[in-house]
Amino acid sequence: MSSPILGVEDIIKSFEKLNPLEHEMINYWHYFRFNENPVIALYIPRIHMYNEVSPFDYEYLFRIVSVIKTLNSLRLRIGNPPIDVYLSTRLALLPEKFHSKLPCLVLEPTNYNFSVVHKGEALIKAMLKLKFPFISSNLWDQELLLDTIQKVIWGTISLQHKYYPVSRGQDIIVRDIFLLGAPVFSLKELQIENDYIHLSFKVVFPPEITENHLIEKFLENIENTYYDLSSIETNIIVDAARVIPDKKIHVIAEEAFREIYLREPEYEWFPFPTVFNVLSKNNKEILAIGPHSHINLTKKEEINISEIEEDKDLDKFVQFISRLILKLV
Amino acid sequence: MFLTTVKEPIRAGNILVMPFWKSREPKIIINEVEAVPENVVKYDARVDIKDPGSRKRCFLVEHVLGPLRLVGITNALVVGVDRKWNFLRPEHRFAYSIGLGPEVVVGEEDGRQRPALSDLVDKLGELIVKIECEVYKSVSEEVYYENVDPFGYKGRIILKPLKPGEGIVLNVTLSENSIDNVLINQEGLKDKSLLKQILRAQTPFLIGINTKEALLHAIGDVTADIVGLGGLTDVEIIAELNFFYHALTVGAIKKSRFVKKVGVCRIE
Numbered sequence: 145m146s147s148p149i150l151g152v153e154d155i156i157k158s159f160e161k162l163n164p165l166e167h168e169m170i171n172y173w174h175y176f177r178f179n180e181n182p183v184i185a186l187y188i189p190r191i192h193m194y195n196e197v198s199p200f201d202y203e204y205l206f207r208i209v210s211v212i213k214t215l216n217s218l219r220l221r222i223g224n225p226p227i228d229v230y231l232s233t234r235l236a237l238l239p240e241k242f243h244s245k246l247p248c249l250v251l252e253p254t255n256y257n258f259s260v261v262h263k264g265e266a267l268i269k270a271m272l273k274l275k276f277p278f279i280s281s282n283l284w285d286q287e288l289l290l291d292t293i294q295k296v297i298w299g300t301i302s303l304q305h306k307y308y309p310v311s312r313g314q315d316i317i318v319r320d321i322f323l324l325g326a327p328v329f330s331l332k333e334l335q336i337e338n339d340y341i342h343l344s345f346k347v348v349f350p351p352e353i354t355e356n357h358l359i360e361k362f363l364e365n366i367e368n369t370y371y372d373l374s375s376i377e378t379n380i381i382v383d384a385a386r387v388i389p390d391k392k393i394h395v396i397a398e399e400a401f402r403e404i405y406l407r408e409p410e411y412e413w414f415p416f417p418t419v420f421n422v423l424s425k426n427n428k429e430i431l432a433i434g435p436h437s438h439i440n441l442t443k444k445e446e447i448n449i450s451e452i453e454e455d456k457d458l459d460k461f462v463q464f465i466s467r468l469i470l471k472l473v
Numbered sequence: 474m475f476l477t478t479v480k481e482p483i484r485a486g487n488i489l490v491m492p493f494w495k496s497r498e499p500k501i502i503i504n505e506v507e508a509v510p511e512n513v514v515k516y517d518a519r520v521d522i523k524d525p526g527s528r529k530r531c532f533l534v535e536h537v538l539g540p541l542r543l544v545g546i547t548n549a550l551v552v553g554v555d556r557k558w559n560f561l562r563p564e565h566r567f568a569y570s571i572g573l574g575p576e577v578v579v580g581e582e583d584g585r586q587r588p589a590l591s592d593l594v595d596k597l598g599e600l601i602v603k604i605e606c607e608v609y610k611s612v613s614e615e616v617y618y619e620n621v622d623p624f625g626y627k628g629r630i631i632l633k634p635l636k637p638g639e640g641i642v643l644n645v646t647l648s649e650n651s652i653d654n655v656l657i658n659q660e661g662l663k664d665k666s667l668l669k670q671i672l673r674a675q676t677p678f679l680i681g682i683n684t685k686e687a688l689l690h691a692i693g694d695v696t697a698d699i700v701g702l703g704g705l706t707d708v709e710i711i712a713e714l715n716f717f718y719h720a721l722t723v724g725a726i727k728k729s730r731f732v733k734k735v736g737v738c739r740i741e
Contacts, residue, residue, distance in 0.1 A: 258570075259570075260570050261566070261569065261570050305561065307582065307583045307584065307679060308561055308679070309679070310561070321563055322561040322562075322563075323561075324563070324566065325559075325560030325561045325562065325563075325565070325566050326560070326561055350560045351569070352558060352560075386569075386570075388571070388572040389570070389571060389572075390572070408514045408515060408523075410515070410567065411566075411567045411570035411571055412563065412566060412567065412570070413560075413566050413570065
């Protein structure tokens with residue numbers, strides 16, 4: 145059964161008037177369904193986790209506008225386009241019944257790179273114990289404690305490399321070229337309890353890496369401190385994903401890309417897990433691509449749809465998705 | 474000039490260079506992909522080639538083509554030998570994405586031209602052999618090519634035909650540094666001290682474009698993209714480079730038309 149195509153303004157209005165609960169209910173997974181025999185499923189994951197739409201969602205709305213324009217354009221040419229569209233598919237909330245078996249295009253900010261590898265995500269929890277009795281009223285002990293915590297946290301989070309400019313202070317775009325392939329830690333929890341420090345880090349990790357490697361990376365940073373490791377555990381939240389791009393959707397997406405952008409597509413990894421990681425477990429006909437970069441999600445003072453519609457990149461991206469879909473139909 | 478190849482396989486860092494006799498012009502084949510302008514699929518921060526038939530791709534080929542020609546090797550079969558992933562490198566991530574192995578990335582991880590060959594410079598006479606095939610290949614007419622890179626820097630290349638035996642004459646400018654009249658002939662780069670420095674020079678993408686070392690590295694890259702891909706024996710190159718200069722150098726050689734003459738040649 146077909147649904148009417150929503151306009152861009154409708155989408156924005158529905159975002160704006162929703163409270164968090166309604167947002168999840170109304171913006172439910174199968175947002176559009178145009179045909180009983182669809183040939184492709186488009187997923188549009190939202191990167192930010194706020195419930196209401198915000199100026200940070202500019203690029204997310206850009207992707208939505210791209211799809212709406214694609215649907216409108218295809219409807220004029222071939223009638224109701226045989227496409228399923230899934231909006232705002234947050235990774236943790238995607239029910240299995242919405243894991244499409246169709247060829248899938250995940251639209252996300254890959255900076256127009258083709259992405260078939262997505263990093264995974266894990267949680268590392270560690271408890272450190274002071275090597276000697278700690279006297280909280282002693283200023284020197286306090287200073288040692290702070291020095292150690294700082295060393296452990298900075299050592300874990302901030303990367304150094306003998307050749308590549310990955311360290312803090314370097315240009316973020318240049319750092320990102322290398323960090324896309326590195327395990328990247330971020331501090332999630334810090335608690336000091338008498339002689340113990342409880343630390344937890346979220347880590348996005350590349351494929352081909354073991355839990356032991358992640359632990360070793362962390363342990364390097366407590367060597368030569370006043371703390372011993374008391375316990376450590378890792379919990380893989382999402383595995384890294386990899387699909388070999390040899391399926392029909394990859395071949396025709398490459399063709400469509402060459403035709404519209406007049407250059408060879410380039411493959412690059414996506415730096416954190418998205419709906420791609422879940423879908424690709426059982427569906428290898430999948431590709432992620434989209435405008436904007438994950439490190440440059442445009443923050444606008446306010447969202448102005450006409451600005452999105454006038455964006456010079458929009459038409460080309462619409463042409464690309466349309467060409468790809470027409471080749472599939 | 475006469476074509477040359479290696480007497481026997483040489484390991485040079487992460488590549489193995491092997492003899493190649495079956496060509497009547499300068500030719501390097503890397504991982505079974507011919508290094509020719511029409512096979513180049515990426516040329517901005519690096520140069521990648523791809524075989525249109527097998528669709529096999531090789532990454533960072535400029536750090537093979539330039540060094541080989543600079544030491545005086547015109548013809549060779551080359552294979553990458555890296556077996557370990559380094560995912561901090563974008564080329565490794567690309568190769569992994571499309572199901573290839575680390576060996577398809579033939580540039581070194583530190584971004585230097587080919588340091589392992591600099592150790593062999595003093596005994597090149599023992600390693601390289603002349604092929605009984607005399608070849609002349611140049612541009613058929615003067616080529617002018619210019620572009621503006623993504624940072625807004627303008628660059629330009631002029632290629633001028635030279636007569637047989639005049640060799641390759643390089644004039645390269647990168648940012649505030651320049652070098653003129655660098656001569657490359659059948660024996661490679663004449664100035665062996667300069668040759669060693671070039672082979673050890675690191676890429677401007679890691680050290681910036683304003684240093685002498687960046688210029689030395691760029692000499693290797695210009696040699697790779699114009700002389701290596703073009704298979705040229707005699708040409709004058711005037712290169713005023715910008716930052717993403719492979720777009721400039723490969724753009725120039727893709728635009729070029731060539732003149733080729735084969736003299737005495739025992740290759741069928």
